[in-house]
Amino acid sequence: MNHSAEHSAEKIEGQEPLMSRRAFSQVLFTGVGMCYAAAIGYPVYQYLASPISKASEAAAVNQVSLPDANKLEKGSAMMFKFGAKPGILIHHADDTWVAMEAVCTHLACTVQYQAEQNRLFCACHGGVYDTRTGANVAGPPPKPLQAYKVTVEPTSVVVSKV
Amino acid sequence: MSKLMSSLYGWVDERLGLEELVKFAKKKTVPQHQHSFWYYWGGISLFFFIVQSLTGLLLLVYYRPGPDAYESVRQITYEIQFGWLIRSAHAWSANLMVAAVFIHMFSVYFMKAYRYPREFGWWTGMVLLVLCLLFGFSGYLLPMDELSYFATKVGLEIPAALPAVGPWIANLFRGGLEVSEQTVQRFFALHVVLLPMLFIPFLFIHLWLVQKHGNATIPSEMEKPEYLRRSIPFFPNFLMKDLALWLIALNVMSLLASIFPWEIGEPADALKPAPTGIHPEWYYMSAFQMLKVLGNVFPGALGEGLGITIFTLGLILWFFIPLYDGKHENGVKARNATYFGLLALFILIATTAWGYMVL
Numbered sequence: 210m211n212h213s214a215e216h217s218a219e220k221i222e223g224q225e226p227l228m229s230r231r232a233f234s235q236v237l238f239t240g241v242g243m244c245y246a247a248a249i250g251y252p253v254y255q256y257l258a259s260p261i262s263k264a265s266e267a268a269a270v271n272q273v274s275l276p277d278a279n280k281l282e283k284g285s286a287m288m289f290k291f292g293a294k295p296g297i298l299i300h301h302a303d304d305t306w307v308a309m310e311a312v313c314t315h316l317a318c319t320v321q322y323q324a325e326q327n328r329l330f331c332a333c334h335g336g337v338y339d340t341r342t343g344a345n346v347a348g349p350p351p352k353p354l355q356a357y358k359v360t361v362e363p364t365s366v367v368v369s370k371v
Numbered sequence: 372m373s374k375l376m377s378s379l380y381g382w383v384d385e386r387l388g389l390e391e392l393v394k395f396a397k398k399k400t401v402p403q404h405q406h407s408f409w410y411y412w413g414g415i416s417l418f419f420f421i422v423q424s425l426t427g428l429l430l431l432v433y434y435r436p437g438p439d440a441y442e443s444v445r446q447i448t449y450e451i452q453f454g455w456l457i458r459s460a461h462a463w464s465a466n467l468m469v470a471a472v473f474i475h476m477f478s479v480y481f482m483k484a485y486r487y488p489r490e491f492g493w494w495t496g497m498v499l500l501v502l503c504l505l506f507g508f509s510g511y512l513l514p515m516d517e518l519s520y521f522a523t524k525v526g527l528e529i530p531a532a533l534p535a536v537g538p539w540i541a542n543l544f545r546g547g548l549e550v551s552e553q554t555v556q557r558f559f560a561l562h563v564v565l566l567p568m569l570f571i572p573f574l575f576i577h578l579w580l581v582q583k584h585g586n587a588t589i590p591s592e593m594e595k596p597e598y599l600r601r602s603i604p605f606f607p608n609f610l611m612k613d614l615a616l617w618l619i620a621l622n623v624m625s626l627l628a629s630i631f632p633w634e635i636g637e638p639a640d641a642l643k644p645a646p647t648g649i650h651p652e653w654y655y656m657s658a659f660q661m662l663k664v665l666g667n668v669f670p671g672a673l674g675e676g677l678g679i680t681i682f683t684l685g686l687i688l689w690f691f692i693p694l695y696d697g698k699h700e701n702g703v704k705a706r707n708a709t710y711f712g713l714l715a716l717f718i719l720i721a722t723t724a725w726g727y728m729v730l
Contacts, residue, residue: 252456252457253429253457255452256432256451256452256453256454256457257429257432258452259450259454260451
């Protein structure tokens with residue numbers, strides 16, 4: 210019965226049909242299926258991605274003020290939060306101040322200040338950085354640590370992106 | 372392209388034996404008669420269970436049990452993008468699943484599909500029903516709003532009324548003398564670990580038994596000679612119809628979830644009186660109303676005890692019906708079983724309606 214219907218349609222138009230019945234329904238079902246996949250996939254993606262945009266907003270920081278950090282003793286260091294990442298502030302013995310991102314450029318562990326050896330050390334794979342410039346001096350790190358600009362105020366220390 | 376696909380299929384088939392599965396599925400048939408519509412409700416229940424697993428997994432990403440429970444559900448509902456939709460889908464699909472399970476159970480009952488050799492299908496189904504209701508009960512507490520707090524308090528009064536061991540069991544469920552964050556924490560463990568761990572193996576046995584014995588046909592078809600009974604192949608005919616109904620189920624659930632998003636009430640507060648008009652979810656309404664009525668007729672612990680006893684007795688009879696009406700005979704036992712089913716259905720519907728009328 211289907212066959213004769215197809216035949217009569219052909220006769221009326223007097224030409225070959227553009228698409229067979231099978232091909233048409235395949236296209237239709239694929240299209241509808243993709244609409245469903247999108248209608249389910251989009252909310253699920255947005256749902257899972259929801260905290261990312263908030264976190265990126267919070268991470269977009271150009272400057273932080275560290276109250277009372279000006280009282281940091283010479284020859285010591287402190288950690289602080291710069292956006293989402295840890296930073297390290299060092300007050301050298303000669304009264305110079307240095308701040309840099311405390312994230313090892315090798316595989317992202319947090320580095321520590323070792324006063325005795327006067328170095329920044331990453332315990333994960335033994336990376337070593339210079340305490341004044343952040344230059345990678347030994348071990349696997351491929352790049353220097355990112356340095357920040359430091360301004361010492363009467364009641365705080367302000368760290369900002371260079 | 373198609374040559375590549377077929378050689379790839381050949382490669383996989385050689386190792387996994389897909390062709391055997393297809394052959395098996397093609398050989399399997401499903402009876403076709405005027406009541407065939409009811410064969411699809413087990414599949415619809417399964418569909419909603421899959422939706423529950425997926426939406427539940429998504430909710431798990433943000434839900435925090437314990438003292439933070441209410442706040443995390445509030446965040447899911449109002450702050451996380453599309454969180455309201457995921458939560459609403461989970462809640463609606465839960466209700467639809469319970470409804471589908473009940474329809475499935477009663478259709479199996481009245482088609483007498485529990486008879487030999489399908490007794491274990493019926494029994495595993497009953498276990499799944501109880502687990503399903505426990506899923507509902509434990510999940511209901513998790514948002515820790517006013518309604519969930521009182522629902523759990525009231526619900527736990529039922530095991531608490533058991534003689535001797537009652538209070539001990541209730542305390543164990545609560546993790547204390549009152550419903551608290553301890554309760555949420557252990558209901559969470561129950562809801563997402565223990566119950567699925569029990570449910571999934573029973574579900575597989577249940578499905579395997581359906582594969583093994585095939586769908587039961589109704590007694591009136593059984594009387595016909597073999598050549599007059601009609602059937603359709605499971606694959607692809609029945610499966611396609613099954614999937615079409617799944618699509619309808621998905622559409623209904625999505626519409627309900629987005630047009631009537633599930634609300635969150637006030638946070639649970641042990642010092643606040645219960646809000647007026649508070650009532651359990653519809654699938655507990657019948658039990659709730661029966662206990663209320665019996666409590667009015669027989670005041671005190673007697674009414675409650677009587678209610679629980681009648682309930683338990685009914686459930687045991689219901690469970691063991693294949694042992695009573697297990698042979699393929701249309702005698703007194705078959706009729707009695709049908710009457711018992713009609714009575715159970717009537718009581719269930721009548722007390723539920725009654726419960727809603729007197730709210």
